[in-house]
Amino acid sequence: xxxxxxxxxxxxxxxxxxxxxxxxxxxxxxxxxxxxxxxxxxxxxxxxxxxxxxxxxxxxxxxxxxxxxxxxxxxxxxxxxxxxxxxxxxxxxxxxxxxxxxxxxxxxxxxxxxxxxxxxxxxxxxxxxxxxxxxxxxxxxxxxxxxxxxxxxxxxxxxxxxxxxxxxxxxxxxxxxxxxxxxxxxxxxxxxxxxxxxxxxxxxxxxxxxxxxxxxxxxxxxxxxxxxxxxxxxxxxxxxxxxxxxxxxxxxxxxxxxxxxxxxxxxxxxxxxxxxxxxxxxxxxxxxxxxxxxxxxxxxxxxxxxxxxxxxxxxxxxx
Amino acid sequence: xxxxxxxxxxxxxxxxxxxxxxxxxxxxxxxxxxxxxxxxxxxxxxxxxxxxxxxxxxxxxxxxxxxxxxxxxxxxxxxxxxxxxxxxxxxxxxxxxxxxxxxxxxxxxxxxxxxxxxxxxxxxxxxxxxxxxxxxxxxxxxxxxxxxxxxxxxxxxxxxxxxxxxxxxxxxxxxxxxxxxxxxxxxxxxxxxxxxxxxxxxxxxxxxxxxxxxxxxxxxxxxxxxxxxxxxxxxxxxxxxxxxxxxxxxxxxxxxxxxxxxxxxxxxxxxxxxxxxxxxxxxxxxxxxxxxxxxxxxxxxxxxxxxxxxxxxxxxxxxxxxxxxxxxxxxxxxxxxxxxxxxxxxxxxxxxxxxxxxxxxxxxxxxxxxxxxxxxxxxxxxxxxxxxxxxxxxxxxxxxxxxxxxxxxxxxxxxxxxxx
Numbered sequence: 001x002x003x004x005x006x007x008x009x010x011x012x013x014x015x016x017x018x019x020x021x022x023x024x025x026x027x028x029x030x031x032x033x034x035x036x037x038x039x040x041x042x043x044x045x046x047x048x049x050x051x052x053x054x055x056x057x058x059x060x061x062x063x064x065x066x067x068x069x070x071x072x073x074x075x076x077x078x079x080x081x082x083x084x085x086x087x088x089x090x091x092x093x094x095x096x097x098x099x100x101x102x103x104x105x106x107x108x109x110x111x112x113x114x115x116x117x118x119x120x121x122x123x124x125x126x127x128x129x130x131x132x133x134x135x136x137x138x139x140x141x142x143x144x145x146x147x148x149x150x151x152x153x154x155x156x157x158x159x160x161x162x163x164x165x166x167x168x169x170x171x172x173x174x175x176x177x178x179x180x181x182x183x184x185x186x187x188x189x190x191x192x193x194x195x196x197x198x199x200x201x202x203x204x205x206x207x208x209x210x211x212x213x214x215x216x217x218x219x220x221x222x223x224x225x226x227x228x229x230x231x232x233x234x235x236x237x238x239x240x241x242x243x244x245x246x247x248x249x250x251x252x253x254x255x256x257x258x259x260x261x262x263x264x265x266x267x268x269x270x271x272x273x274x275x276x277x278x279x280x281x282x283x284x285x286x287x288x289x290x291x292x293x294x295x296x297x298x299x300x301x302x303x304x305x306x307x308x309x310x311x312x313x314x315x316x317x318x319x
Numbered sequence: 320x321x322x323x324x325x326x327x328x329x330x331x332x333x334x335x336x337x338x339x340x341x342x343x344x345x346x347x348x349x350x351x352x353x354x355x356x357x358x359x360x361x362x363x364x365x366x367x368x369x370x371x372x373x374x375x376x377x378x379x380x381x382x383x384x385x386x387x388x389x390x391x392x393x394x395x396x397x398x399x400x401x402x403x404x405x406x407x408x409x410x411x412x413x414x415x416x417x418x419x420x421x422x423x424x425x426x427x428x429x430x431x432x433x434x435x436x437x438x439x440x441x442x443x444x445x446x447x448x449x450x451x452x453x454x455x456x457x458x459x460x461x462x463x464x465x466x467x468x469x470x471x472x473x474x475x476x477x478x479x480x481x482x483x484x485x486x487x488x489x490x491x492x493x494x495x496x497x498x499x500x501x502x503x504x505x506x507x508x509x510x511x512x513x514x515x516x517x518x519x520x521x522x523x524x525x526x527x528x529x530x531x532x533x534x535x536x537x538x539x540x541x542x543x544x545x546x547x548x549x550x551x552x553x554x555x556x557x558x559x560x561x562x563x564x565x566x567x568x569x570x571x572x573x574x575x576x577x578x579x580x581x582x583x584x585x586x587x588x589x590x591x592x593x594x595x596x597x598x599x600x601x602x603x604x605x606x607x608x609x610x611x612x613x614x615x616x617x618x619x620x621x622x623x624x625x626x627x628x629x630x631x632x633x634x635x636x637x638x639x640x641x642x643x644x645x646x647x648x649x650x651x652x653x654x655x656x657x658x659x660x661x662x663x664x665x666x667x668x669x670x671x672x673x674x675x676x677x678x679x680x681x682x683x684x685x686x687x688x689x690x691x692x693x694x695x696x697x698x699x700x701x702x703x704x705x706x707x708x709x710x711x712x713x714x715x716x717x718x719x720x721x722x723x724x725x726x727x728x729x730x731x732x733x734x735x736x737x738x739x
Contacts, residue, residue: 001681001692001713042691048682051682070683070684071684072684072687104683105687108684111619112620193691197695200706201694201695201696201699204698204702204706205698205702206702238590239590246659250656293614293618295614296610296614298656299586299607302603303603303604303606303607305603306590306599306600306603307603309596309599310597310599310600313597
């Protein structure tokens with residue numbers, strides 16, 4: 001996969017997140033790393049930065065001194081007790097006395113596991129430093145946050161996104177037109193992992209990559225699907241709109257967060273009366289928050305659709 | 320779409336159509352005929368056997384066949400001795416007002432319970448002793464100690480559960496009447512699951528097949544782990560139409576399904592029963608809050624939050640229902656979301672195993688990989704065998720996984736050839 005092929009190997013190669021990278025470079029130079037939290041949206045280079053840091057520290061044998069653990073797959077307290085502890089307590093041989101533990105998607109750890117982790121971090125600071133990657137730093141418990149140096153990763157700015165994709169396109173010898181680039185940015189909004197995956201999938205079609213190709217391949221529902229679903233709900237047909245939602249989620253695998261982002265955009269584009277837009281934005285926001293809390297996508301979004309049915313009914317009465 | 324229950328619409332109109340229990344029914348007929356020459360020694364027939372196998376229907380069909388007036392009372396009508404004595408007049412007259420014959424049916428005797436019905440059984444026994452017209456009693460068991468004295472004055476008629484073959488035949492007849500082409504295996508499956516309870520089998524059939532032209536085995540097989548129907552329908556009714564919070568919450572205890580499954584049932588059926596848009600919005604909001612509490616349980620592993628899940632999914636929904644109109648009999652539907660999910664269980668297993676492969680290479684969790692990589696891999700595998708072969712090798716995918724990503728068995732050959 002191109003995401004792997006073009007993943008930067010050392011901190012020098014990372015083009016964006018300049019301030020973060022500068023600080024990490026100084027860690028590598030001084031051969032000392034504090035516990036860190038890398039927080040930020042998906043596809044902004046958190047894992048990459050952690051891997052590069054480790055490689056810059058240990059050189060080619062970095063794998064022996066680094067452990068990568070994915071909290072989404074192994075998030076129970078047992079993992080912290082066994083795997084993490086075992087790794088953390090054993091002293092590293094070599095110039096640098098500590099090892100690096102990369103805990104990816106750490107915000108998916110249960111709070112019990114996080115509590116257990118907090119003790120481990122404290123006791124074995126001498127032998128192991130933790131880098132926790134998370135989308136939301138708020139989901140990491142306060143005591144851990146206070147033990148870590150925080151780094152905020154932000155979405156790639158447009159120029160760097162374009163620069164990166166154009167370079168890959170050039171190396172892979174594919175034709176990427178400007179509208180295609182626009183479309184990828186619109187669809188992936190700065191998530192570089194998704195952008196590169198989209199580019200590769202688009203390239204597999206063996207034709208110049210323009211906006212049409214990008215839209216045709218993105219797993220994201222095209223805006224018209226969401227539009228149609230909103231319209232169906234506002235007309236009062238809840239069952240049909242729920243069916244459309246279910247198809248989007250189950251058949252086409254569209255992520256709930258994508259759907260909600262689009263509903264939010266659509267509401268402001270639509271022709272409904274202005275005061276209603278802001279009322280609905282609140283409803284959408286609440287739904288979004290509940291999704292972030294880990295609730296079921298279809299249940300939450302269909303509750304939102306029911307609100308749209310209600311709004312549609314009120315609008316009809318007002319008219 | 321018709322709003323009548325098929326169990327009512329298709330109930331037998333004569334004894335010949337009643338499923339099973341032929342010998343018992345014959346005894347019942349002989350007994351009723353014996354009344355022609357004066358009241359027999361045993362003035363009541365006690366029909367007993369498990370629910371939904373046709374006891375009440377047999378009495379109704381008999382009244383039809385012999386052109387008798389049927390006077391029917393059930394549990395709620397005869398709670399006390401006093402209430403029962405009101406029927407004495409009815410039972411002591413042989414002829415009805417119109418001059419025809421009459422049969423009195425006291426249905427669901429099991430409904431007499433505890434102190435509230437004190438004296439009820441005794442009063443019935445007294446009526447039976449001196450009855451001047453035939454009385455039919457029904458209950459799940461005639462051997463309940465409460466009935467020990469009553470039994471002596473009754474002709475005991477045991478109703479046995481019909482065989483799977485008989486239930487299947489009955490379902491076949493109904494599907495034909497409804498113009499549904501049903502696979503034999505599908506009907507047999509429903510029959511088997513009902514364990515002889517014809518009424519619940521017919522309810523199942525309706526819930527699964529209404530509005531369809533065809534019913535295949537796939538449409539029903541996913542029910543494998545589902546619990547008995549009748550109970551869940553009643554539970555749903557109790558929840559959605561509850562007048563008090565406590566009433567709605569209590570229904571949960573009666574459900575044989577676990578809370579998550581019950582949630583799915585409610586989630587599926589709420590829109591049909593909360594037809595007012597304001598009620599619907601509030602009801603769905605209650606479900607969404609219940610769902611948030613489920614997420615909190617998962618996050619904290621603290622199961623005590625379960626009480627709030629139950630509050631919102633039952634009382635929350637019931638209290639949301641205020642402006643909705645009752646709209647006839649709407650059948651409860653199976654949670655189609657679960658149906659879709661269970662159909663794709665195998666699919667998800669394959670997805671996750673591909674996710675594991677991606678995880679090893681791309682520093683991402685397997686769950687996330689299935690979400691973020693699979694859609695793109697699918698496009699590549701469908702369109703570009705060379706690129707696909709390269710990826711398959713790099714990710715170490717097996718033939719099954721390649722087949723899944725391509726989505727078409729035949730097409731994966733090109734990729735496999737390139738790999739060799």
